[in-house]
Amino acid sequence: MTTPSMKPIRSFLFVPGNKASWIEKSIHAKADALILDLEDSVPPAQKAEAREIVRGKLEWLAQQKQRIWVRINRSPHLYDFDDILAIVGPVVEGIVISKPCGPEDIHPVASMLSEAEYRAGVELGRTKVIPLLETARSLQLAYEIAQHERVPAIVGATAKNADVARALKTVWSLEGRETQYLKSRIVMAARAAGKLPIGGVWQQVHDLEGLKVSSANDRQLGMSGELVLHPSNVEIVNKTYSPTDEEVGFYQGMIDALDKAQAEGRASCIYDGEHIDIAHVKTAREIIELARSFNS
Numbered sequence: 001m002t003t004p005s006m007k008p009i010r011s012f013l014f015v016p017g018n019k020a021s022w023i024e025k026s027i028h029a030k031a032d033a034l035i036l037d038l039e040d041s042v043p044p045a046q047k048a049e050a051r052e053i054v055r056g057k058l059e060w061l062a063q064q065k066q067r068i069w070v071r072i073n074r075s076p077h078l079y080d081f082d083d084i085l086a087i088v089g090p091v092v093e094g095i096v097i098s099k100p101c102g103p104e105d106i107h108p109v110a111s112m113l114s115e116a117e118y119r120a121g122v123e124l125g126r127t128k129v130i131p132l133l134e135t136a137r138s139l140q141l142a143y144e145i146a147q148h149e150r151v152p153a154i155v156g157a158t159a160k161n162a163d164v165a166r167a168l169k170t171v172w173s174l175e176g177r178e179t180q181y182l183k184s185r186i187v188m189a190a191r192a193a194g195k196l197p198i199g200g201v202w203q204q205v206h207d208l209e210g211l212k213v214s215s216a217n218d219r220q221l222g223m224s225g226e227l228v229l230h231p232s233n234v235e236i237v238n239k240t241y242s243p244t245d246e247e248v249g250f251y252q253g254m255i256d257a258l259d260k261a262q263a264e265g266r267a268s269c270i271y272d273g274e275h276i277d278i279a280h281v282k283t284a285r286e287i288i289e290l291a292r293s294f295n296s
Contacts, residue, residue, distance in 0.1 A: 006093075006128065006152035007293060008196060009033045010225040010241035011234045012069065016041040017050035023057050029231035030238065032294075033067035035096055038083050039074075047073065055086045062091035069130065071096040079109050081116075088116035094128030094152070099163065101137050103144040110150045128152045130198070134163035139182060142189035153196035156186030157227050159203050174210060176217050187222035200226030205233055215240040243291040251284035 013031035015023050017038045026034055036057070042050045054070060061068050072083035072095050079097055087095070097109060106129060113127045129150045133139050139156070146154045158164050158179040160172040170178040183199060190197035199218035202211045211233055218226055219240050228237055243251075254271050258281045261269035268277040 006196065008224050008241075008290065009067070009153075009198075010294070011228050011237040012198065012200075012225065013228045013231065013234055014041065014071075017054040017070075018042045018046045020053050020057065023053070023061070026231065027061065027064050027066050029234040031228065031231075031234045032225070032238070033069055033093070034061070035069045035071050035227070036087075037071045038080075039071045039098055051083060051086045058087065058089065058091050068092050069094050069096055071098065074098065079105075079112065081112055084112050084116045085119065088113060088122070088127050089120045090122050092127065094130060094150075096130045096132060096155075098132045099134045099138070100131045100145065101135055102141045103148065106131065106145060106148045106151065110148065113150065125150065130155060132157065133186065134167065136167045139164070139167075139185065142186055143192055146189050146193035146195045151193075151195060153198050153224075154186060154190050155198040155200075155227065156183050156223075157199060157201045158182065159201040162201070162203070174213055176214065180221065183218065183221050183223065191222070196224045197222060198225050198227065199223035200237075201229055202226075202233060203229065205230035208232070208236060211236050212240070238294075242294055243287050248288055248291050251287050254284045255281050255288075 009032040011031040012033050012035050013026060013029055014035045014037050015026045017036050023036065036054045038047065038050050038054060058068060068091060070083070070087045070092055073080040084095065100106060109129055113129070114124055117124050117127060129148070130153050131138065131145055131151065132155045133142055133145065138145060142154055145151065158176070164182070165172060168182070172178065187197040202214050204210055215226060215237055225241050226237055228234055250272070254276055257269055257271040258276060258278070268275060
């Protein structure tokens with residue numbers, strides 16, 4: 001397994017691409033990354049205008065040190081090349097694509113990105129692709145999709161009554177029993193490919209207590225972050241996916257305890273009532289490094 005090729009993202013905040021003022025305000029939410037949306041949140045008559053608004057805000061957002069992704073539209077046969085040409089450049093980290101049928105949809109997108117990168121004079125391969133796995137076939141082929149070199153993460157989001165629910169005919173519940181298997185498949189596929197699994201989406205944006213439950217469930221299953229629909233939800237999501245100071249202290253104590261044991265010629269010890277060895281300390285080091293990455 002390879003190391004994920006992108007710094008972890010706890011919160012991806014969607015912002016409609018046709019709302020210039022919303023884009024400007026969005027940086028105050030403190031999301032790890034924005035997804036400037038040219039697709040579902042933009043009325044068909046405003047698609048071209050939204051593309052130009054997004055293009056015009058990219059440099060400003062980069063100056064604010066905001067990580068930027070853009071969700072592009074589908075065309076009747078491919079994904080929208082005009083969208084790609086408008087946003088590919090030195091500041092956009094990648095694109096988000098909706099409803100791929102399978103890995104065969106990633107390959108033409110990658111070729112379109114290479115052409116756009118060539119025209120923009122940027123390094124070939126720098127623009128990444130995060131697919132939203134919203135069809136039954138793409139969910140079945142999650143690992144094959146995750147293996148593509150341009151894909152740093154895959155999304156297994158299960159919004160109430162949305163695309164995944166329609167594709168699988170599931171009935172939504174707060175506990176999420178109906179999607180545990182699906183989300184676990186996404187986590188396993190992503191981790192097996194050395195990529196990041198992304199969850200969400202919480203549609204009842206004003207129900208913050210429900211969001212806490214939903215986010216905690218996703219985190220427990222192994223998700224590394226999630227899609228967010230409203231700025232008010234970002235703080236909760238960031239907190240859910242961040243190791244607490246208490247956790248960092250606990251795991252640093254675990255490392256120190258095993259270091260002491262090894263200095264005394266032992267390969268394991270009892271720490272806080274539990275038997276630990278090198279495997280546990282590897283986990284501890286990963287958690288501490290994760291915490292540091294969000295503070296840097």
